[in-house]
Amino acid sequence: MTGYIIDWLQILLRFFHVITGIAWIGASFYFVWLDNHLRKPESPELKAKGVDGELWAVHGGGFYNPQKYLVAPKELPADLHWFYWESYSTWLTGIALFVVSYLVNAKTMLIDIRVMALSEPTAIALAISFLVIGWVIYDLVCRWFQNRDTIVGCIVAVMMIVISYSTCQIFSARAAFLLTGAVMATAMTANVFFWIIPGQRAVIKSMQAGEPVEPQHGKRGKQRSVHNTYFTLPVLFAMLSNHFHMLYSHQYQWILLVLMMLASALIRHYFVLRHKGLNSLGTLAFAGGLIAVVMVWAAPSAPVVAESTPTAASLAEVTSIINQRCVPCHSDQPTLMPITPKNLNLRAPGAIEANASAIYLQVVQQKIMPVGNITEMTDEERGKIASWFETVQN
Numbered sequence: 003m004t005g006y007i008i009d010w011l012q013i014l015l016r017f018f019h020v021i022t023g024i025a026w027i028g029a030s031f032y033f034v035w036l037d038n039h040l041r042k043p044e045s046p047e048l049k050a051k052g053v054d055g056e057l058w059a060v061h062g063g064g065f066y067n068p069q070k071y072l073v074a075p076k077e078l079p080a081d082l083h084w085f086y087w088e089s090y091s092t093w094l095t096g097i098a099l100f101v102v103s104y105l106v107n108a109k110t111m112l113i114d115i116r117v118m119a120l121s122e123p124t125a126i127a128l129a130i131s132f133l134v135i136g137w138v139i140y141d142l143v144c145r146w147f148q149n150r151d152t153i154v155g156c157i158v159a160v161m162m163i164v165i166s167y168s169t170c171q172i173f174s175a176r177a178a179f180l181l182t183g184a185v186m187a188t189a190m191t192a193n194v195f196f197w198i199i200p201g202q203r204a205v206i207k208s209m210q211a212g213e214p215v216e217p218q219h220g221k222r223g224k225q226r227s228v229h230n231t232y233f234t235l236p237v238l239f240a241m242l243s244n245h246f247h248m249l250y251s252h253q254y255q256w257i258l259l260v261l262m263m264l265a266s267a268l269i270r271h272y273f274v275l276r277h278k279g280l281n282s283l284g285t286l287a288f289a290g291g292l293i294a295v296v297m298v299w300a301a302p303s304a305p306v307v308a309e310s311t312p313t314a315a316s317l318a319e320v321t322s323i324i325n326q327r328c329v330p331c332h333s334d335q336p337t338l339m340p341i342t343p344k345n346l347n348l349r350a351p352g353a354i355e356a357n358a359s360a361i362y363l364q365v366v367q368q369k370i371m372p373v374g375n376i377t378e379m380t381d382e383e384r385g386k387i388a389s390w391f392e393t394v395q396n
């Protein structure tokens with residue numbers, strides 16, 4: 003029953019996370035687009051009102067005419083729309099999903115004993131501290147180098163390389179990829195929570211008090227908002243990448259992730275420039291080049307398993323290997339997991355033959371099962387499964 007509930011939590015949280023993420027990033031994309039397309043108003047009336055940019059758009063059968071005021075309008079409108087719940091709810095559902103997928107199952111999902119033999123509490127504490135420390139360092143860098151964007155950009159890039167490398171030296175690679183994305187995603191939401199929204203509130207407060215509005219708030223908010231623009235695609239890539247073994251199970255997985263995140267940021271940059279009327283195909287080509295490098299580098303090499311067994315293994319031998327190495331998880335009463343993963347019960351009669359190609363794929367070709375090699379399967383055993391599979395095939 004708990005397994006069933008965990009499965010439901012997984013799908014519902016994932017569902018909400020994707021919905022709120024679309025709402026957040028959708029609004030963010032729209033406002034970046036809007037900002038970059040605004041034109042200086044020509045009408046004296048608008049200028050007198052304090053409008054600094056405007057545009058016309060048509061969508062869904064209606065015409066829209068957004069206007070941007072520099073700093074703030076002279077009078078505060080009674081009904082003002084805010085954008086923050088999209089961000090907060092994306093983060094909250096993301097963290098909940100991380101808890102349900104990785105922390106509840108820390109032994110199989112977060113820890114990989116081949117990488118580092120951590121205890122569950124240590125692994126969980128380390129994972130959480132990455133999120134907190136990542137934000138603290140990033141925030142300090144932004145404060146120290148307030149007006150020096152290039153320095154901030156370089157330090158943040160180095161910081162992300164260090165995080166990708168160090169998470170891959172501590173956790174299972176899938177968890178490492180996810181955490182690397184989550185550090186950035188946490189910084190994005192924290193930017194909204196600690197800087198952008200408080201800055202806007204401060205502006206409104208001074209307006210209500212009839213005091214002059216300090217442009218500093220707007221500048222700070224803008225800095226964080228620009229960062230969020232460039233974090234979006236790298237975060238999305240990191241979140242999706244942990245489903246693809248050709249990336250995370252590579253020997254230099256942390257470099258592959260860094261390159262893909264860099265390519266994603268460049269793609270975002272291309273669009274930001276394009277909004278401003280600049281079609282920088284070089285930027286796009288460079289990003290494409292990086293992706294091509296990763297594709298070539300991550301391509302599967304020669305068969306993983308040596309032909310160690312001269313004669314093909316029998317089904318009885320394979321069954322005994324699977325009983326020892328797989329059944330602790332893949333049975334109707336798993337001992338290593340709360341639920342039967344993917345509902346694949348390898349103890350059921352005929353299950354091994356019926357799933358022969360899936361087993362071959364996971365165990366021989368991709369080597370991702372047993373998860374984290376928690377049951378310590380040997381290469382010889384993988385070789386036996388390979389030889390058995392090849393005879394079944396013929």
Ligand code: HEC
Nearest residue numbers: 110327328331338343344360361364365371372373376377
């Ligand atoms: C520690 C528990 C654990 C062990 C041990 C384990 N698995 Fe898995 N297995 C999983 C999990 C978890 C998944 C789901 C992975 C995912 O969601 O990507 C899975 C997925 C699979 C799948 C993919 C099913 C599908 O429909 O996508 C196959 C096939 C598989 N395992 C075979 C094996 C074999 C063969 C062994 C033994 C060599 C093994 N597993 C050992 C936990 C385990």
